[in-house]
Amino acid sequence: MTFKQLLLAGALFSAATLAAANPLSVHVLDLQSGQPTAGIKVTLEARAGDNWRTLAANVTDAKGRIAALYPEDKPFAAGEYRIVFATGEHYARQGQSTFFPRIPVEFNVDKTDQHYHIPLLLSPFGYSTYRGN
Template identity: 40%
Template sequence: MSHVTTHVLDTALGRPATGVPVRLERRAAGGAEATPGHASWETVAQSSTNEDGRVPDFGPEQLSADTYRVVFDTAHYFDRTGQQGFYPEATIAFHLTDEDAHYHIPLLLSPFAFSTYRGS
Protein backbone atom coordinates (compact mmCIF):
# COMPACT_ATOMS: atom_id res chain seq x y z
CA MET A 1 0.00 0.00 0.00
CA SER A 2 1.14 3.54 -0.64
CA HIS A 3 2.39 5.57 2.29
CA VAL A 4 -0.12 8.30 1.33
CA THR A 5 -3.64 7.70 0.00
CA THR A 6 -6.57 9.98 -0.72
CA HIS A 7 -10.32 9.89 -1.20
CA VAL A 8 -12.55 12.59 -2.73
CA LEU A 9 -16.28 12.82 -2.05
CA ASP A 10 -18.53 15.23 -3.95
CA THR A 11 -20.79 16.41 -1.14
CA ALA A 12 -23.02 18.43 -3.50
CA LEU A 13 -23.88 15.34 -5.55
CA GLY A 14 -23.62 12.90 -2.65
CA ARG A 15 -21.22 10.48 -4.36
CA PRO A 16 -17.52 9.73 -4.88
CA ALA A 17 -15.72 12.18 -7.16
CA THR A 18 -14.31 10.03 -9.96
CA GLY A 19 -11.58 11.11 -12.36
CA VAL A 20 -10.10 13.90 -10.23
CA PRO A 21 -6.44 14.41 -11.24
CA VAL A 22 -4.27 14.40 -8.10
CA ARG A 23 -0.57 15.10 -7.48
CA LEU A 24 1.52 14.27 -4.43
CA GLU A 25 4.34 16.78 -4.03
CA ARG A 26 7.26 17.16 -1.65
CA ARG A 27 8.84 20.41 -0.56
CA ALA A 28 11.98 20.87 -2.67
CA ALA A 29 15.32 19.84 -1.19
CA GLY A 30 16.35 21.99 1.73
CA GLY A 31 12.94 23.68 1.82
CA ALA A 32 14.54 26.65 0.09
CA GLU A 33 12.13 29.44 -0.62
CA ALA A 34 12.55 31.62 -3.70
CA THR A 35 10.55 34.39 -2.06
CA PRO A 36 9.19 34.53 1.48
CA GLY A 37 6.16 32.26 1.85
CA HIS A 38 6.60 30.54 -1.53
CA ALA A 39 8.33 27.16 -1.38
CA SER A 40 9.33 25.10 -4.39
CA TRP A 41 7.69 21.70 -4.79
CA GLU A 42 8.62 18.55 -6.70
CA THR A 43 6.13 15.93 -7.87
CA VAL A 44 6.40 12.53 -6.16
CA ALA A 45 3.36 10.87 -7.79
CA GLN A 46 0.36 11.60 -10.02
CA SER A 47 -2.90 9.76 -10.46
CA SER A 48 -6.67 10.21 -10.74
CA THR A 49 -9.42 9.08 -8.41
CA ASN A 50 -11.07 5.77 -9.28
CA GLU A 51 -14.80 4.92 -9.44
CA ASP A 52 -14.93 4.99 -5.64
CA GLY A 53 -13.25 8.42 -5.54
CA ARG A 54 -10.04 6.89 -4.15
CA VAL A 55 -6.37 6.78 -5.08
CA PRO A 56 -5.20 3.64 -3.29
CA ASP A 57 -1.81 3.35 -5.04
CA PHE A 58 -0.51 6.87 -4.74
CA GLY A 59 3.24 7.06 -4.69
CA PRO A 60 5.85 4.98 -2.96
CA GLU A 61 5.27 2.59 -0.09
CA GLN A 62 7.73 4.58 2.04
CA LEU A 63 8.44 8.29 2.26
CA SER A 64 10.86 10.15 4.50
CA ALA A 65 9.72 12.65 7.08
CA ASP A 66 9.16 15.99 5.37
CA THR A 67 6.47 18.43 4.26
CA TYR A 68 4.21 17.18 1.47
CA ARG A 69 1.07 18.35 -0.23
CA VAL A 70 -1.72 16.83 -2.26
CA VAL A 71 -2.99 18.98 -5.14
CA PHE A 72 -6.48 18.19 -6.48
CA ASP A 73 -7.35 19.49 -9.98
CA THR A 74 -10.93 20.39 -9.12
CA ALA A 75 -11.40 22.51 -12.29
CA HIS A 76 -11.00 19.39 -14.42
CA TYR A 77 -13.52 17.50 -12.29
CA PHE A 78 -16.10 20.30 -12.27
CA ASP A 79 -15.79 20.81 -16.05
CA ARG A 80 -16.25 17.09 -16.63
CA THR A 81 -19.33 16.89 -14.40
CA GLY A 82 -20.96 20.07 -15.72
CA GLN A 83 -20.62 21.97 -12.45
CA GLN A 84 -19.44 25.57 -12.10
CA GLY A 85 -16.74 25.46 -9.42
CA PHE A 86 -15.21 28.40 -7.59
CA TYR A 87 -11.89 26.78 -6.65
CA PRO A 88 -9.83 25.52 -9.64
CA GLU A 89 -7.69 23.43 -7.30
CA ALA A 90 -7.54 22.37 -3.69
CA THR A 91 -4.10 22.05 -2.11
CA ILE A 92 -3.63 20.27 1.21
CA ALA A 93 -0.15 20.58 2.74
CA PHE A 94 0.83 18.34 5.65
CA HIS A 95 3.80 17.22 7.73
CA LEU A 96 4.72 13.55 7.41
CA THR A 97 6.47 13.01 10.74
CA ASP A 98 5.96 9.30 11.47
CA GLU A 99 7.67 7.30 8.72
CA ASP A 100 5.90 4.12 9.88
CA ALA A 101 2.37 5.55 9.84
CA HIS A 102 -0.11 5.54 6.96
CA TYR A 103 -1.30 8.99 5.87
CA HIS A 104 -4.80 9.29 4.40
CA ILE A 105 -5.73 12.74 3.08
CA PRO A 106 -9.47 12.86 2.25
CA LEU A 107 -11.18 15.76 0.52
CA LEU A 108 -14.85 16.68 0.86
CA LEU A 109 -15.69 18.75 -2.19
CA SER A 110 -18.52 20.93 -3.46
CA PRO A 111 -18.50 23.72 -6.06
CA PHE A 112 -18.09 26.49 -3.47
CA ALA A 113 -16.34 24.76 -0.55
CA PHE A 114 -13.94 22.02 0.39
CA SER A 115 -12.68 20.54 3.65
CA THR A 116 -10.29 17.86 4.80
CA TYR A 117 -9.24 15.99 7.91
CA ARG A 118 -6.59 13.45 8.98
CA GLY A 119 -8.05 10.17 7.78
CA SER A 120 -7.16 6.65 8.80
Protein backbone atom coordinates in the same frame (compact mmCIF):
# COMPACT_ATOMS: atom_id res chain seq x y z
CA MET B 1 -9.62 -24.45 -6.45
CA THR B 2 -8.35 -24.39 -10.04
CA PHE B 3 -4.96 -23.05 -11.05
CA LYS B 4 -6.63 -20.05 -12.69
CA GLN B 5 -8.55 -19.26 -9.48
CA LEU B 6 -5.33 -19.54 -7.47
CA LEU B 7 -3.58 -17.10 -9.81
CA LEU B 8 -6.46 -14.63 -9.57
CA ALA B 9 -6.59 -14.89 -5.77
CA GLY B 10 -2.82 -14.35 -5.58
CA ALA B 11 -3.00 -11.30 -7.84
CA LEU B 12 -5.83 -9.77 -5.80
CA PHE B 13 -3.96 -10.45 -2.54
CA SER B 14 -0.77 -8.90 -3.97
CA ALA B 15 -2.59 -5.76 -5.17
CA ALA B 16 -4.32 -5.35 -1.80
CA THR B 17 -1.05 -5.89 0.05
CA LEU B 18 0.80 -3.32 -2.06
CA ALA B 19 -1.97 -0.75 -1.60
CA ALA B 20 -2.07 -1.40 2.15
CA ALA B 21 1.72 -1.08 2.36
CA ASN B 22 1.72 2.28 0.56
CA PRO B 23 1.94 5.07 3.13
CA LEU B 24 -0.42 7.53 1.39
CA SER B 25 -3.98 7.34 0.09
CA VAL B 26 -6.71 9.84 -0.83
CA HIS B 27 -10.49 9.77 -1.20
CA VAL B 28 -12.77 12.38 -2.79
CA LEU B 29 -16.48 12.56 -1.96
CA ASP B 30 -19.04 14.91 -3.51
CA LEU B 31 -20.96 16.64 -0.71
CA GLN B 32 -23.93 17.48 -2.97
CA SER B 33 -24.61 13.91 -4.03
CA GLY B 34 -22.91 11.99 -1.23
CA GLN B 35 -21.18 9.92 -3.89
CA PRO B 36 -17.51 9.17 -4.59
CA THR B 37 -15.92 11.47 -7.14
CA ALA B 38 -14.15 9.60 -9.91
CA GLY B 39 -11.76 11.18 -12.39
CA ILE B 40 -10.09 13.78 -10.17
CA LYS B 41 -6.42 14.23 -11.05
CA VAL B 42 -4.30 14.25 -7.89
CA THR B 43 -0.65 15.28 -7.74
CA LEU B 44 1.71 14.57 -4.82
CA GLU B 45 4.54 17.02 -4.24
CA ALA B 46 7.35 17.28 -1.67
CA ARG B 47 8.81 20.54 -0.41
CA ALA B 48 12.32 21.14 -1.73
CA GLY B 49 13.54 24.37 -0.14
CA ASP B 50 11.24 27.14 -1.36
CA ASN B 51 9.83 25.00 -4.19
CA TRP B 52 7.68 21.91 -4.62
CA ARG B 53 8.92 18.79 -6.44
CA THR B 54 6.36 16.47 -8.06
CA LEU B 55 6.61 12.89 -6.81
CA ALA B 56 3.54 11.23 -8.32
CA ALA B 57 0.20 11.81 -10.00
CA ASN B 58 -2.84 9.63 -10.43
CA VAL B 59 -6.61 9.85 -10.97
CA THR B 60 -9.34 8.83 -8.53
CA ASP B 61 -11.05 5.55 -9.39
CA ALA B 62 -14.79 4.79 -9.54
CA LYS B 63 -14.86 4.76 -5.73
CA GLY B 64 -13.21 8.21 -5.60
CA ARG B 65 -10.00 6.69 -4.25
CA ILE B 66 -6.31 6.45 -4.95
CA ALA B 67 -5.18 3.67 -2.63
CA ALA B 68 -1.45 4.03 -3.27
CA LEU B 69 -0.29 7.56 -4.14
CA TYR B 70 3.27 7.52 -2.80
CA PRO B 71 5.87 6.26 -5.33
CA GLU B 72 6.76 2.62 -4.63
CA ASP B 73 10.41 3.13 -5.62
CA LYS B 74 11.09 5.89 -3.06
CA PRO B 75 11.55 5.56 0.71
CA PHE B 76 8.86 7.40 2.68
CA ALA B 77 10.70 10.36 4.19
CA ALA B 78 9.66 12.78 6.90
CA GLY B 79 8.98 16.28 5.63
CA GLU B 80 6.41 18.61 4.13
CA TYR B 81 4.13 17.35 1.38
CA ARG B 82 1.34 18.79 -0.72
CA ILE B 83 -1.47 17.05 -2.54
CA VAL B 84 -3.14 19.09 -5.29
CA PHE B 85 -6.65 18.05 -6.32
CA ALA B 86 -7.48 19.31 -9.86
CA THR B 87 -11.12 19.98 -9.11
CA GLY B 88 -11.62 22.57 -11.86
CA GLU B 89 -11.13 19.92 -14.55
CA HIS B 90 -13.78 17.76 -12.87
CA TYR B 91 -16.35 20.54 -12.73
CA ALA B 92 -15.57 21.63 -16.30
CA ARG B 93 -16.42 18.08 -17.46
CA GLN B 94 -19.70 18.40 -15.53
CA GLY B 95 -20.46 21.74 -17.21
CA GLN B 96 -20.52 23.36 -13.77
CA SER B 97 -18.57 26.33 -12.46
CA THR B 98 -16.46 26.16 -9.32
CA PHE B 99 -14.69 28.66 -7.12
CA PHE B 100 -11.68 26.39 -6.53
CA PRO B 101 -9.95 25.20 -9.74
CA ARG B 102 -7.30 23.44 -7.65
CA ILE B 103 -7.27 22.48 -4.00
CA PRO B 104 -3.79 22.20 -2.49
CA VAL B 105 -3.58 20.37 0.83
CA GLU B 106 -0.26 20.74 2.65
CA PHE B 107 0.68 18.36 5.46
CA ASN B 108 3.63 17.22 7.54
CA VAL B 109 4.91 13.68 7.78
CA ASP B 110 6.78 13.09 11.00
CA LYS B 111 6.16 9.37 11.54
CA THR B 112 7.10 7.40 8.44
CA ASP B 113 5.88 4.13 9.93
CA GLN B 114 2.26 5.36 9.83
CA HIS B 115 -0.29 5.50 7.03
CA TYR B 116 -1.52 8.95 5.94
CA HIS B 117 -5.01 9.15 4.41
CA ILE B 118 -6.28 12.49 3.10
CA PRO B 119 -10.01 12.63 2.30
CA LEU B 120 -11.48 15.60 0.44
CA LEU B 121 -15.16 16.46 0.88
CA LEU B 122 -15.97 18.53 -2.19
CA SER B 123 -18.63 20.92 -3.44
CA PRO B 124 -18.38 23.58 -6.18
CA PHE B 125 -17.90 26.42 -3.70
CA GLY B 126 -16.35 24.78 -0.66
CA TYR B 127 -14.37 21.85 0.64
CA SER B 128 -13.19 20.17 3.80
CA THR B 129 -10.34 17.80 4.53
CA TYR B 130 -8.78 16.02 7.48
CA ARG B 131 -6.32 13.26 8.30
CA GLY B 132 -8.21 10.03 8.01
CA ASN B 133 -7.15 6.44 8.53
